[in-house]
Amino acid sequence: xxxxxxxxxxxxxxxxxxxxxxxxxxxxxxxxxPRWCPGCGDYSILAQVQKVLPExxxxxxxxxxxxxxxxxxxxxxxxxxxGFHGIHGRxxxxxxxxxxxxxxxxxxxxxxxxxxxxxxxxxxxxxxxxNVDVKVLMFNNRIYGLTKGQYSPTSxxxxxxxxxxxxxxxxxxxxxxxALGAGxxxxxxxxxxxxxxxxxxxxxxxxxxxxxFVEVFQNCNVFNDGAYLSITEKxxxxxxxLRLEHGKPLLFAKGKKGIRLNGFRAQAVTLGNGVSExxxxxxxxxxxxxxxxxxxxxxPPSHPMPIxxxxxVDRPVHxxxxxxxxxxxxxxxxQGSLAELLGSGDTWVVS
Amino acid sequence: xSRELVSANHAAAMAAVLAARANRSGRGFGSGVYPxxxxxxCIELLCEEEIEKGQVVRVESEHSAxxxxxxxxxxxxxxxxxxxxNGLAYMAENVFNAAFYRLPVVMMxxxxxxxxxxxxxxxxxxxLMLRDAGWVQLYCEDNQEVADTILAAYRLGEDPRILxxxxxxxxxxxxxxxxxxxxxxxxxxxxxxxxxxELPHRLTDRPRVVGGLDFPRETxxxxxxxxxxxxxxxxxxxxxxxxxxxxxxxxxxxxxxxYRVEDAEMLLVSMGTTASTVRxxxxxxxxxxxxxxxxxxxxxxxxxxxxxRGYLAGRARVGVLDRNLCPGLGGIVWAELRGVxxxxxxxxxxxxxMGGGDIRPEHVERVLQDLTSRQRAGEPSFVEVGS
Numbered sequence: 001x002x003x004x005x006x007x008x009x010x011x012x013x014x015x016x017x018x019x020x021x022x023x024x025x026x027x028x029x030x031x032x033x034p035r036w037c038p039g040c041g042d043y044s045i046l047a048q049v050q051k052v053l054p055e056x057x058x059x060x061x062x063x064x065x066x067x068x069x070x071x072x073x074x075x076x077x078x079x080x081x082x083g084f085h086g087i088h089g090r091x092x093x094x095x096x097x098x099x100x101x102x103x104x105x106x107x108x109x110x111x112x113x114x115x116x117x118x119x120x121x122x123x124x125x126x127x128x129x130x131n132v133d134v135k136v137l138m139f140n141n142r143i144y145g146l147t148k149g150q151y152s153p154t155s156x157x158x159x160x161x162x163x164x165x166x167x168x169x170x171x172x173x174x175x176x177x178x179a180l181g182a183g184x185x186x187x188x189x190x191x192x193x194x195x196x197x198x199x200x201x202x203x204x205x206x207x208x209x210x211x212x213f214v215e216v217f218q219n220c221n222v223f224n225d226g227a228y229l230s231i232t233e234k235x236x237x238x239x240x241x242l243r244l245e246h247g248k249p250l251l252f253a254k255g256k257k258g259i260r261l262n263g264f265r266a267q268a269v270t271l272g273n274g275v276s277e278x279x280x281x282x283x284x285x286x287x288x289x290x291x292x293x294x295x296x297x298x299x300p301p302s303h304p305m306p307i308x309x310x311x312x313v314d315r316p317v318h319x320x321x322x323x324x325x326x327x328x329x330x331x332x333x334x335q336g337s338l339a340e341l342l343g344s345g346d347t348w349v350v351s
Numbered sequence: 352x353s354r355e356l357v358s359a360n361h362a363a364a365m366a367a368v369l370a371a372r373a374n375r376s377g378r379g380f381g382s383g384v385y386p387x388x389x390x391x392x393c394i395e396l397l398c399e400e401e402i403e404k405g406q407v408v409r410v411e412s413e414h415s416a417x418x419x420x421x422x423x424x425x426x427x428x429x430x431x432x433x434x435x436x437n438g439l440a441y442m443a444e445n446v447f448n449a450a451f452y453r454l455p456v457v458m459m460x461x462x463x464x465x466x467x468x469x470x471x472x473x474x475x476x477x478x479l480m481l482r483d484a485g486w487v488q489l490y491c492e493d494n495q496e497v498a499d500t501i502l503a504a505y506r507l508g509e510d511p512r513i514l515x516x517x518x519x520x521x522x523x524x525x526x527x528x529x530x531x532x533x534x535x536x537x538x539x540x541x542x543x544x545x546x547x548x549e550l551p552h553r554l555t556d557r558p559r560v561v562g563g564l565d566f567p568r569e570t571x572x573x574x575x576x577x578x579x580x581x582x583x584x585x586x587x588x589x590x591x592x593x594x595x596x597x598x599x600x601x602x603x604x605x606x607x608x609x610y611r612v613e614d615a616e617m618l619l620v621s622m623g624t625t626a627s628t629v630r631x632x633x634x635x636x637x638x639x640x641x642x643x644x645x646x647x648x649x650x651x652x653x654x655x656x657x658x659x660r661g662y663l664a665g666r667a668r669v670g671v672l673d674r675n676l677c678p679g680l681g682g683i684v685w686a687e688l689r690g691v692x693x694x695x696x697x698x699x700x701x702x703x704x705m706g707g708g709d710i711r712p713e714h715v716e717r718v719l720q721d722l723t724s725r726q727r728a729g730e731p732s733f734v735e736v737g738s
Contacts, residue, residue, distance in 0.1 A: 069469075085467065087437060089412070118411035119385075119441075147386040150395070153411065162395045163386065163409050170409070 023054035030080040036071060041192030041218035045139060046078055048198040053081070056206055058106050065108045066095045068120060070146050071220075072112035072139040089120025092127035095134045096318070103319050106206070109136045113154040114144045117173050121153075124213075128182040130318040131210040137202070138175060138213065141220035142227050149223035161223075176296035176310055179213040180289050186212035187292060187310040192219060193232050197243070197307060204309055210317045231305045240300055244308030249280040250295075252304045259295075259303070266294050268303050285312045352599075353535050359494040359526035360389070360433075362533045363459040363519065364396035366501035367431040369541040370457070371402045377547025378427035379404030383419025385412055387438040388471050389527045390461040394433050413438040417445035417456070424454040425561060427553035429505065432456070435523065436463035436477045443481060449516045450485030451573070452561060453552065453580075455508035456516040457501060458486075462623065462674075463523040464706045472707020473523040475622060476675040479651070479683045485577055487517040487584055488652040490622045494531040496604060497521050499595070502536075502544065503603050506591045509548050513580050513587055522624045523707065536599050544598045581653040588650070606650035607658040611637065615644025617668035617722055622648045622684060625672055625710050632715040643719060648684060659691045668697045670722040672715070673731075674704045681731030697722075700731035708736035 028050040036042045053063065063081035067073035069088035076083025082105075086094045091109045099107045109127075116124045116138050127134065143161060144150040150163035154175065158167040179187045186208040190201040198216065205212035217228045231240040242252040242259065250259035251271075258280035259266050269275050284291065292311040299305065357365065371380035380402055384394035398407050408419050413434050420430040434442055439460060449456045464474035478488060487508065491497045497519065504517035521527060536544070552561070565573065585606060595603040610630050612618065619629050626647035636643040646662055648655070663669060669692060673682020680686050685700030692698045701718045704710040714736050721732065 085469065087467070088441070119413075121411060144386060147388060147391045150386050150391070151409065162391075163384065163398045165399045168409075 023060060025050045025054060027060060028053045028079055028081065030078050032077045034074075034078045036074065037222045039221040040071070041141065041216075041220070042071060042075070042139060044192045044195060045137070045198065045216055045218065046075065048195055048202060049137070050079070052199050052202045052206060053079075055203065056106070062104065063106045063108065064095075064098060065110055066091045066098065067110045068112075068115040070112040070115045070144075071141075072110055072137075072218075073115060075110040089115055089118070090123060091115070092120065092123040092132075092134065092136065096127055096130075096132045099133055100319050100322065103133070107134045109134055111136065111138050112145075113138065113140045113142060113152045113173075113175065117153040117175060117178070125178065125182040128179055128184040128211045128213060131183070131185055131315050132318045133210055135205045135208070135212040136214065137205075137216060139216050139218040140175060141218045141224055142172075143220050143224035145220045145223050155224075174296060175213075175215045177293060179215075180292050180296060180311060183315075184213045184311070185210040185315050186312050187296075188213070189215045189217070189307050189310065191217040191228065191232060191307060193228075194307070201309065204312070208312060210315060230300060240304050242298070242304040242306040244283050244285070244295065244306050244310065246283060246285045246309065246312075249277055249282050250306075251277070251280060257304075259298075264294075266298055266303065285309050352537060352540075355533055355535060356530050357494065357533050358392060358528055358530050359491070359497045359521050360392040360461070360528070361396050362494045362498040362531075363433065363501055363521070364393045364400075365535055366498040367397060367457070367459070368400045368402060369535065369538060370502060370505045370545055371405050371429060371431065372538055373542045373545040374429040374547050375403040375405075376542075377429070377549075378553075379406070380430070381405070381420070381423025381426070381428040382407045382431050383410045383416035383423075384408070384432060385410050385416045385434070385438070387413070387435050389463060389523045390433045390435045390459065392527075393459055393461075397431070413442035414445055417442045417449060417458075420456045420458075421445060421449050421452060421454060424449070424456055424550065425452070425552075425554055427548065427550050429509075429548050430454075430456045431458070431501075433459040433461070435461040436465055436471075439477050439481060440465060443484070446481055446484045446486065446516075448562075450577070453514040453577070454516060455505070455514055455548070455550070457504045457508060458516065458518050459497070459501065460518050460520045461523050461527045462520055470706050471523065473525055473623075474674055474705050474707060475520070475683075476677075476705075478518060478520045479675050479677075481518070482652055482683070485515065485581075486652060487513075487515055487581075487650070488520060489517065489650055490520045490648065491526065492604075492608075492624055492626050492647065492649075494526060494529070494533045497526065498533050498535060499599075499601075499603055502541065503588075503591050503595055505545050506594065507584065507588055509545075509550075510587050510591075511549070511551065512583050514550070515577075515580055515584070520623070525624045534601070540598055544594065584653045585650075585655060585657065604649055605658070606648075606655040607662060608647040608649055609662055610645040610647070612644035612646070612662060614642055616642040616666065617670065617719075618644050618646055618662070618666055619670045619672060619715070619718065619722075620646045620648060620684065620688060621672040621674075622651070623674065625674060625704065625715075628710055628712055629672065629715055631712050632719060635712070635716070636719055641719070641723065651684075654687055654691075656691050659688065660693075663692050663696060665693070666696055668722050668725070669699070670718050671698065671700050672710075672718060673700060673702050674710070676702050676705055685731060697725060697728045699725060699728045701734050702731055703734035703736055710736055
């Protein structure tokens with residue numbers, strides 16, 4: 001770390017936001033023409049990110065988008081921020097190093113279900129458990145797109161893909177349960193075809209201090225088309241989507257249905273016939289993780305699919321802990337000297 | 352025999368499936384697979400095929416693909432996987448393990464440029480990175496050779512005198528995605544060529560630990576055993592060639608394949624598909640009265656020192672065409688070949704076609720002109736081929 005870098009980093013353990021000129025979506029569009037398959041859900045995610053970034057009051061050169069390998073990982077090309085097309089699955093580790101040395105930067109990881117949960121499974125969980133201050137956008141299309149259609153760790157049981165012509169026998173990951181299990185302090189889910197919702201979720205992730213994990217349901221219209229149709233189609237989406245809102249009852253189907261606790265279970269119920277709104281669970285994103293787990297386990301067809309912020313809690317972030325530990329050790333033990341260290345303990349003089 | 356129009360990716364998979372089925376009377380077949388461009392079609396075909404006593408595990412990374420093969424192999428099964436480029440780099444730890452465990456895993460490697468920056472086209476730097484991993488390495492020139500070499504790899508690697516993994520390498524896209532008419536033997540012929548695998552150190556009913564802690568003397572012994580097995584490869588390979596010919600009625604190429612070398616004053620040495628372009632240039636040079644010849648290095652590990660010494664004896668000039676770069680050294684084939692060239696022979700290295708640049712006859716002509724006009728060998732020379 002150079003002196004100049006140190007000066008820049010000084011006083012900025014979170015993201016520093018000096019007054020800057022108002023930026024627009026256009027300011028975050030790079031000169032590179034986005035190249036995904038026509039109709040890919042990734043275009044929508046790119047557009048929403050480009051809408052949110054100018055609202056954060058951070059100069060564009062203070063953003064870094066780190067990716068791995070996969071369709072999602074083309075993302076940094078299309079943003080006029082710093083970008084880093086890393087290696088397969090290692091974006092969280094690269095981002096960790098970057099955030100540690102340049103804490104004033106807003107560091108993002110763009111990844112997919114394959115990149116984050118197959119080859120990079122190890123790194124994602126450790127980044128989350130350490131609460132490294134990075135924002136992870138995980139595009140979940142439930143397929144390997146870039147290698148043209150093999151099953152992924154989020155493909156459903158029985159999925160027929162090029163690597164599983166007779167159907168997958170492997171139980172899929174629930175990415176949110178994995179993130180919650182790893183101790184992520186911010187966990188959310190949104191959908192590529194819900195642009196306003198996506199913007200809200202991305203904005204919340206951006207301002208969260210600590211690891212933010214956002215799963216984006218993303219349609220791969222070439223290799224896994226319609227993976228989310230059962231929850232996104234207009235006639236069914238009110239019935240099949242549950243929008244989580246902090247402090248509000250878990251209602252869906254235009255308020256006609258809700259979620260209530262039945263013992264340890266979340267139960268979808270219709271209001272009326274003795275069930276009233278006061279029976280419905282009020283959502284608290286800051287509650288014990290067990291509530292978020294309960295909601296993350298909810299899946300159609302028995303339940304609606306929850307989207308929104310599942311958990312948002314505060315916990316010291318990794319680089320701040322590292323700095324404060326260093327300072328505490330220095331304070332208690334002093335600067336120390338190499339000669340003293342070498343001469344300490346079980347040493348003797350050979351004569 | 353059946354004749355099929357297939358890509359080299361499918362040729363490799365079809366040969367692996369024949370070998371897999373041949374072990375049905377033994378302890379079956381197992382594979383850990385993970386996609387990577389440009390080999391994905393190979394493992395996709397493997398996933399589709401019904402193999403009696405065969406199992407394929409779709410793993411989460413190349414590292415695990417080789418680990419699963421190690422597990423299958425220790426259990427006594429015949430194994431196969433495929434990878435490429437950065438996949439091989441990530442797999443590397445277990446690539447070494449498979450060899451150190453002395454497991455006859457066969458892997459088809461599609462040569463692809465190591466990233467970043469990302470590039471999916473041919474370059475030999477990926478498998479050459481693993482030249483010290485203790486595997487036998489064979490490089491192919493066409494789809495038929497890919498299929499034949501996969502079959503031969505099992506016979507060679509599983510020989511009780513060898514017990515080593517074998518990497519069968521082929522050029523990205525030029526072979527992997529190009530269809531050629533390829534002959535495949537019938538299953539009974541393959542059954543006869545590949546008897547059931549009898550791995551002496553497989554897990555049996557006598558419990559023991561594989562891969563424990565070695566002290567220096569034990570490691571020394573293990574490494575010397577490994578080196579001795581490698582030293583036997585050329586001899587056993589000759590036997591495999593003879594059996595191959597008698598079973599399948601066609602030749603399996605030599606470790607070093609000569610072309611118009613009889614009276615050649617100068618030789619051009621290359622690996623993989625570059626060799627076919629080199630042959631064209633040699634023919635043209637001969638028409639001009641230049642006594643040029645060529646060698647195709649098919650076996651890179653073990654380094655076929657004896658064969659190379661034989662071919663290089665008496666030559667005045669040797670040009671080595673490397674489709675790889677070891678920064679700070681030069682082309683890897685050139686660097687190794689220098690050690691076996693006779694005294695006084697001018698050995699010049701040329702690096703060309705990195706990152707998949709199309710090596711055309713005019714580029715090899717340039718190499719030949721440079722080699723002809725040289726007074727002495729110099730630093731490795733870059734022949735830029737462009738896109």
